Amino acid sequence: MITATIQPTFSAWRGKARELLQRGIRPEDVDWCDATQTPALLMEEPAAYSASPPADIKVPAEFLNLAASVCAHTDERRFAILYRLLYRLTWGGERHLLSHPADPDTRQCQVWAKAIGRDIHKMHAFVRFRLIAVDEATQREQFVAWFEPEYRIVQLATPFFRKRFASMDWSILTPHECAHWDGQDLTFSPGVSKSEVPDADAHDDLWRTYYRSIFNPARLKVQAMQSEMPQKYWKNLPEAQIIHELISSSGERMKQMIATPERPVKPMPDNAYLKKLHGRKRPEPLLDKEQDAVES
């Protein structure tokens, strides 16, 4: 039995997996451990099995993408199942394994990758930048955001922000890892605590005004909102502060709408463009009913 103790990153897993694969180590002979979870005192034993590797160890590019996502997950079985998948793809000769969605290993990795994809998507959606300063020398605006992703996705998710916000300086801070962009390089640093981030932005009020006004109280669907924007994200979203208020006042607002007396039809104003529009049409567009409506 071999104990592979690695940092919980894709590059660490890939380096170790490549080495084990070259040595022909079978998946059932490896015990994968997260170095940040386990005291790294366990002895690594020499290989119990070895043979010459297949002429060339090739894996589809699709596998590397899948592995990069799966490694960002936090399930402790991920490194072992990923290695088993890799072993089956190469030594096992099951080269089409990734196109077999009913295979338990493939399916499990796809499920994890999907969770990672969703977490990345939610990060792209729910990061909220706050303007903290304007650099006097370069005139570049400087923004900071605090975000709490479910998985370790900072390196996977931040290239998107570089493309989109290349002309601003920004930092995205999370408990695990932080990303920083200065117009030249995207760099990463260890995680920090929330207290290092400013609490609000001057525009948050205007944003809440928009959020309040775009909400339609006549069609409340709270669960539909929560399934896409789970409560765990609310604490870092400025607009979420007014959700309860919007929900609790909607019934009353709806009642008022229904109780409002119906407005009569107003006559057509004297406007050349409108006359042209009406002149083009057939003369009988239910004017009688409109007239009834005005009188009633």
Place this chain on the structure above:
Amino acid sequence: MELTRKLEILADAAKYDASCASSGAARKDSRDGKGIGSTGGMGICHSYTPDGRCVSLLKVLLTNACLYDCHYCINRRSSNVQRARFTPEEVVQLTLDFYKRNYIEGLFLSSGIVRSADFTMEQVIEVARQLREVHHFRGYIHLKTIPEASQELIEKAGRYADRISINVELPTQEGLDKLAPEKNLANTKQAMGGIRVKIEETVTARKDARQIRNAPRAKAPVFATGQSTQMIVGADESSDALVLARADELYRDYRLRRVYYSGFSPIPEPSVLLPIKPPPLVREHRLYQADWLLRFYGFDVGELLPKEEPNLDLELDPKLAWALRNRHLFPVDVNRAPRELLWRIPGLGTVNVERIVAARRHSRLRLIDLQRMRVSLKKVLPFIIAADHSPRVAVLEDANLRHRFLPAPRQLELNFNAPPPATPQDALMALSGQL
């Protein structure tokens, strides 16, 4: 009037437009450090309001003053709503400020009609022009266009926008004559035809430009990549069959990306010509499901809505309702049936159909395999054959099969004398497109 108040009025005025898509734009970004923003690929919903709708774009009107008298609309000239008007600069600044804070994907700009269609169009275009040319904004822009505006102005709008749209509002001219006397279906279709031609010319020209080696990229023309529209449901008597037949025509003849269905909901300025009672929210949801079946599952309007049943079943999703009317076609063998038949199995979405097709090349599929793909077995079991499953004949012939699928009675969230609202599962399905 201060900016906050204007935003209140002009966002409130825009919220009845259901369109929120920010996907399908041409790929662009700001890595050159000049402007700001990016588009391409999947759109992003940056927030959700308690009505379950996503907030993707800053959706506002330039002004809510309007010459038209569309009775379902809060901004019609007969309404007593407070009027306001943004300057183009105000909208530009709001868009940029919101965008930089990652609140939004871009701008959805519409306007009440003031003076004339052309005058209004020019104002709307000016906002988009400033964003693109002065600020090099590469985020998403959706412009609402007016069918009566000149073709040159519509084309100009298309050069700045990622998407343009014209709302048909109601499926028939009779309905429009009654509720929106200034609107004309023929004009709308003509304008949509013009936009379709422009979109297709641009796609072809882009392809050509790519084929010529070393041709400068900038030579390729720029135009919106898609158009969409909206129909209001429940404001007139139109049946679902009429609504879907119109949508189907628009998809086929004008290549629309999306038709949005907006269930008429009470507005603070009710019109005497409108029903007091809104249609149940679930009707809108069923229309979206049927729309998906038309576009991605190979169904015809006539199959979903036979002459004797011109409205969709509110209790069951339209594919299940169709399957119960066509039981003789089932059970379908998931290990043998072609894609087109798999699409017709209630409970199977297109993604799972692809998984099944891929997986059955490796082995005969059993129920455990389907379960692993997260197929809802309860729903599919009566309709499929798998390696270890074959439904009893009696199940498919059972007159009570329908009852098996009806939702259990449950507490209502809010009840304004309307049938039960869509469940969260329904909402999820509507969002993911999975039936």
